[in-house]
Amino acid sequence: MIVGCAGPKQDGLVYFNDFESVKGWAPIYLSRWPVHSGRLSNKLDSNHAYGLSFWLPFSQVSPKKLKAVKISAWVYLTVRCDAFLAMEIKTPDNKSLVWNGVNVDEQVKEVGKWQQVTAMFSLRNKDFNVPDNFINIYTWDKGKKDVYIDDLSIEFIEEQ
Numbered sequence: 001m002i003v004g005c006a007g008p009k010q011d012g013l014v015y016f017n018d019f020e021s022v023k024g025w026a027p028i029y030l031s032r033w034p035v036h037s038g039r040l041s042n043k044l045d046s047n048h049a050y051g052l053s054f055w056l057p058f059s060q061v062s063p064k065k066l067k068a069v070k071i072s073a074w075v076y077l078t079v080r081c082d083a084f085l086a087m088e089i090k091t092p093d094n095k096s097l098v099w100n101g102v103n104v105d106e107q108v109k110e111v112g113k114w115q116q117v118t119a120m121f122s123l124r125n126k127d128f129n130v131p132d133n134f135i136n137i138y139t140w141d142k143g144k145k146d147v148y149i150d151d152l153s154i155e156f157i158e159e160q
Helices: none
Strands: 009-011 014-017 041-044 054-057 066-077 083-090 096-103 115-122 134-141 147-158
Touching (some): 083 115, 134 147
Antiparallel strands (some): 041 147, 083 134
16 A cells, blocks of 8 residues: 655745645644635644744755745734744754744734735845755744634745
């Protein structure tokens, strides 16, 4: 018998996670309601402040220099919150070089409805885009309110 294990989907420089394939693989809190697509979403709350984390060295993202990363996610708020789409770059010895975050509350116009949130971060600093450095992308619920994340997409944009 052959058993397949699905992980986050990748298409070139685009990574996508609909949270259907991480059940049992990652220490994240999944919810069956509400969902933007499929049957599961990633729930952040007072006990689960961080969502699923994307963590990869630049050498495994692309052999070329990257100029930016675009993050998009569908977000469902139950109340106004203090949650972020975040990007951090670290050295191999875990020293943080930069942290950037976009507050989702600033883009979500209506509570109780799925809305797409996007963030674009520059990677042009010569100290960031080094093969051994790691890029970490995640959601963070600083306000510890109920926030749901689904259909997370990460797109790396190469220098031309």
